[in-house]
Amino acid sequence: MPAILEQISEALIDGMSKKVQGLVNKAVEEGIDPKSIINDSLLVGMSEVADLFQEGEMFVPEVLVAAKAMNKGMEILKPMITEDDLEKAGKVIMCTVKGDLHDIGKKLVTMMLEGAGYEVKDLGVDVTPEKIVEVSKDYKPDIVGMSAMLTTTMVSMRDSVSALEEAGLGDTVVMVGGAPVSEKFANEIGAHYAGDASTAVKLANKLVSK
Ligand code: B12
Incomplete structure (x- = not known):
C-alpha cells in the first residue's frame, strides 16, 4: 500500500x-x-x-x-x-430518504456506480416518496437506490416502495443500503440490499442483467 x-x-x-x-x-x-x-x-x-x-x-x-x-x-x-465510461451500464436514481440528511455513503455509492458506467441521478438528501415517484416516471431508471443512516428513517424506504407500487411503478428495482439497513429488512420491503459501495456496484450489475 x-x-x-x-x-x-x-x-x-x-x-x-x-x-x-x-x-x-x-x-x-x-x-x-x-x-x-x-x-x-x-x-x-x-x-x-x-x-x-x-x-x-x-x-x-x-x-x-x-x-x-x-x-x-x-x-x-x-x-x-x-471519464472512461463509454457505454452506460444503466440508469440509477440515488437518494437519501425523507428525514435523513446523511449523504456521505450515498455519494460514495453514486460515485462507484458512475465509475462502473452507470448514469446516476442523485436527488440529494431528505427525499420524499412523492419525489422518488415523480422523478422515476420521468427518468425511467433501471434501479432506484435509497440510503438511510437513521433507524427512524428506514420507514421512509418502505413508504417509498409503497408509493412506487401505488403509482403503478411496482416493477421498479429498488436497492437499499446504509448502516441500520439489513438484508432481512430489504427483503421485507421488496428491495435488494448491499452493505457497501463496492458490493452495491456488483448488485447493480446483477440486477440490470436480469
Ligand atoms: C457523519 C455522520 C453525521 C453527519 C452527516 C454528514 C453528511 N453529510 O453525511 C452529521 C453530523 C450531519 C450527522 C447528523 C446526525 N446523525 Co449522524 N452520523 C455520522 C456518522 C459518524 C458517520 C456516517 C457516515 O458517513 N459513515 C461513512 C459512510 C461511508 O458509511 P455509510 O453511510 O454507512 O455508507 C456505506 C454503506 O452503508 C453503504 N450504503 C450507504 N447508502 C447506501 C445506499 C445503497 C442503495 C446501497 C446499496 C448501499 C449504501 O455504502 C456506503 C459506502 O460503503 C455515523 C456513525 C456511523 N458509525 O456510521 C453517525 C450516525 C449515523 N448518526 C446518528 C445520529 C443519531 C445523527 C443525528 C440524529 C444526531 C443529532 N442528534 O443531531 C443527526 C441526524 C441528522 C439527520 N436528520 O439525518 C446515529 C444514528 C443512530 C441510529 N441508528 O439511528 C449514528 C449511527 C451515530 C451514533 N452511533 O449514534 N451525522
Missing part, C-alpha cells in the same frame, strides 16, 4: 481539506488508480472517523470538517472515475 494513501486518510481524519486535495492530486500524479485512492484512503479515513465518533473520540463539528475534506478529495477524483 503506497504511504501516500495512509497520509490522505490521516489528513481526512484531521479535517485538513487543502492537505487532502494536495495529496490526492499528488497520488493521481504518481499514477495511483483513482478508485484505489477512494477505497484505500478516503473510505478508510471516513470509516475511522465513524469509529472515533462512536467511541466519543470525535465530535459532530470535527466529523463535518472531515466529511468536507473527504468531499474535496472526491471532487478531484469524480471526473476521473467517470
Whole structure:
C-alpha cells in the first residue's frame, strides 16, 4: 500500500481539506488508480472517523470538517472515475430518504456506480416518496437506490416502495443500503440490499442483467 494513501486518510481524519486535495492530486500524479485512492484512503479515513465518533473520540463539528475534506478529495477524483465510461451500464436514481440528511455513503455509492458506467441521478438528501415517484416516471431508471443512516428513517424506504407500487411503478428495482439497513429488512420491503459501495456496484450489475 503506497504511504501516500495512509497520509490522505490521516489528513481526512484531521479535517485538513487543502492537505487532502494536495495529496490526492499528488497520488493521481504518481499514477495511483483513482478508485484505489477512494477505497484505500478516503473510505478508510471516513470509516475511522465513524469509529472515533462512536467511541466519543470525535465530535459532530470535527466529523463535518472531515466529511468536507473527504468531499474535496472526491471532487478531484469524480471526473476521473467517470471519464472512461463509454457505454452506460444503466440508469440509477440515488437518494437519501425523507428525514435523513446523511449523504456521505450515498455519494460514495453514486460515485462507484458512475465509475462502473452507470448514469446516476442523485436527488440529494431528505427525499420524499412523492419525489422518488415523480422523478422515476420521468427518468425511467433501471434501479432506484435509497440510503438511510437513521433507524427512524428506514420507514421512509418502505413508504417509498409503497408509493412506487401505488403509482403503478411496482416493477421498479429498488436497492437499499446504509448502516441500520439489513438484508432481512430489504427483503421485507421488496428491495435488494448491499452493505457497501463496492458490493452495491456488483448488485447493480446483477440486477440490470436480469
Ligand atoms: C457523519 C455522520 C453525521 C453527519 C452527516 C454528514 C453528511 N453529510 O453525511 C452529521 C453530523 C450531519 C450527522 C447528523 C446526525 N446523525 Co449522524 N452520523 C455520522 C456518522 C459518524 C458517520 C456516517 C457516515 O458517513 N459513515 C461513512 C459512510 C461511508 O458509511 P455509510 O453511510 O454507512 O455508507 C456505506 C454503506 O452503508 C453503504 N450504503 C450507504 N447508502 C447506501 C445506499 C445503497 C442503495 C446501497 C446499496 C448501499 C449504501 O455504502 C456506503 C459506502 O460503503 C455515523 C456513525 C456511523 N458509525 O456510521 C453517525 C450516525 C449515523 N448518526 C446518528 C445520529 C443519531 C445523527 C443525528 C440524529 C444526531 C443529532 N442528534 O443531531 C443527526 C441526524 C441528522 C439527520 N436528520 O439525518 C446515529 C444514528 C443512530 C441510529 N441508528 O439511528 C449514528 C449511527 C451515530 C451514533 N452511533 O449514534 N451525522
